Amino acid sequence: MxxxxxxxxxxxxxxxxxxxxxxxxxxxxxxxxxxxxxxxxxxxxxxxxxxxxxxxxxxxxxINADNPRIFRNFLRWNRARSLDEFIAIQREETAMPWVNTVAIGRGDNRAWYSEIGAVPDVPDDLRAACATPLSKAFAALDAETPMLDGSRSACDWRRDPAAVQASAMPTVRMPALLREDYVANMNDSHWLSNPAQPLVGFASVLGAEPEPLSLRGREGHRIAGELLQARETSASRLADRLSRKVLESRAYSADLFKAPLLRSACGPASVELPADAGGAARSVATGPACQVLRRWSNRADADARGALLWDFFWTRLSAMPADELHATPFSAQAPLSTPSGIREGDPRIAQALAGAVEDMRKKGWALDAPLGVQRFVRSGGNSVPLFGGCDAEGYFTVACTDAEGSYRMGPDSHGNTYLQIVHFDARGVQARTLLAHGERETAVTNGAGAAPVLRYARKDWLRFPFREEEIARDPKLVRETLRP
The missing domain is CATH 2.30.120.10 (Aminohydrolase, N-terminal nucleophile (Ntn) domain, beta-sheet knob region)
Incomplete structure (x- = not known):
């Protein structure tokens, strides 16, 4: 009705x-x-x-059911001759279906970020007026997607004559940013694409603002800040630095919090756990776990010993409310450094470490087992150890499986896909790429196509052949001519 x-x-x-x-x-x-x-x-x-x-x-x-513009958008982008033309095309088409956009241009010292695309025109006042008794229940599953009352035509998406598509949001009400230092998005909302210039005042359907960044987001901004401080004048050398940094596999959670957590958890040699679903009250020796974590480099390379234990420890700590775990809560005035600190002395911290020890014992894993023994992918008939971790732990390099109890990566895992680093020099485009999951679907199901997976595991960036003469030099080049 x-x-x-x-x-x-x-x-x-x-x-x-x-x-x-x-x-x-x-x-x-x-x-x-x-x-x-x-x-x-x-x-x-x-x-x-x-x-x-x-x-x-x-x-x-x-909204994308009526958005065929995306195909024209990409075709026009492929022909754009400047960053300004690229931006103009995006504003004219307003067609990106769901992803953020970042771009640079040859001979241009600016970087572009935008969330301009096909978005339903649902301003916050409409969202509030058309909420139903079910909206709160739905928000527990998805806080950003609006649930509106379909029984009232007044709750239809708004229609603005300035929009390129009926019931879509007009471009002027979407976030965009041009900067000469950097822009970034690490799967957080638009609001802190650059800490020096927050993007605020936009409808919540586009993303929350302000809100705590993910640890991966904070790590990404840390990397950007470190590269800025290096004041590198060569685009090629800057690309070299970036290619190493983004695959460094630092656990930002450990960089920030490991020391105070171990101070809190590693006083006694054992921890008393109360009776729970895991069994009767018991004493768990945590001394060896403390030694493993102290020796761990806070990195998740395939041979890292301690990364697995940290995963279990941090997962248990993350079940605590953030304001009870951290000494300083999130502040929009200090988004890159809050929440911060640890409420040392809380007995739940030591219990979380003891629980992590039990978790690994139940699996039969040594506390100092190398990460790659468990985090691997089967490709081409071989086990390929992988680096990286889950974004919840603050790894910029993501390799995370959703399968309960398994670290094996596969087609349903959550992780890096296609990576690229691009800069311009006197010859034109210089691109480096990696394809973590390979070109073929079988590459991560123990079938053919392992070469790109092995390259990714080696952190061996491919110098991408972009110019015609580079493509022509490929010994495996095959030309096919398509005619109308």
Whole structure:
């Protein structure tokens, strides 16, 4: 019902051939449903209040369903001859479907950041006026995506004549930034793309502001600040520095907090754990764990001993409310340095270390086991040890699996994908690239295509052939001519 008028849904029957466990194939049939807004979804498994019932249903509306401009946007970008032209194209098309944009131009000392793209026009006043009793439950799953009351036409996305697409947000209300030092985004919101010039005053559908940066975000800004302080005048040498820094695999959580945490946890040689789901009350020796973490370099190279133990320790600490773990809470006036400190003496810190020791013991892993023994990918018939860690621990170099209890990387893991470092010199574009998961889907499922994975594991940047003469020198070059 919309404004009291019934709005029929449309059925979409589907039939999919699916493989059974015994290898045979069966036809699985489903009927999906669409509304005027988009497909109906049932989130009852996440929260019973969000399930589909006789009285309510949830539908997803996708701004990109009416955004074919993205193809023209990329084609025009490929032909742009300056950074200014690149920026103008982005403003004209407003087509990027979901990603942030950063760009530089030849002979131009500016760097561009923007979140200009296809975004629904949902200002905060509309979001507040059209919230439903279910909005709070949905926000627990996704705090940024607005849930609006579909039964009132007044709650439709706004229509601004300045927008390039009906019900899309106009470009002037999206964040963008030009700087001569740097711009960056490490999967945080737009607001601190450069600490010297926060981007504020934008609708919350674009991202929260201000909000605590992730530890990975803070590490990224630390890297940028370190490179700025080096005052490198050569673009090539700056690219050399950057290529090393972004694969350094520092655990920023350990750089910041390991020393006070160990002071708090490593007084007694053992820690008493109360009875819990893990068993009866018991005493856990933590002295060896303290020694392992003290010796650990705070890095997550494949041969690092202590990185695994830190993962388990930090995971348990992260379950504590931030204002109870840290001595100084987050401050928007000091976003790169807060939250900071540790509330030393809290018994939960020592208990977290003892719990981490138990976690590793249950898996049969040595406290000082090298990271790569567990964090690896099967590729080309071999186990390839990998570096990196989860962004929650503050690793800029991400290699993180969602599979409970496993560190093995694969097609469903969360980690680096395509990496590039680009600069310009007198000859033009100079690009270095890495493809962490390889070109073929089989490269991370123990099949063919291991070469890029092995290159990534070696941290061996590929000098990308960009100019025609570089491409022509490739001994494996194959030319195919496509004609209309």
């Amino acid at each position: 919309v404004d009291g008028v019934s709005q029929p849904m449309q059925a979409q029957p589907l039939a999919v051939e699916a493989r059974r466990a015994d290898g045979s194939v069966e036809t699985v049939r489903r009927t999906l449903w669409r509304t005027r807004f988009g497909p109906v979804i049932d989130l009852g498994a996440r929260n019973p209040a969000l399930g589909w019932s006789a009285g309510k249903a949830l539908a997803i509306r996708d």
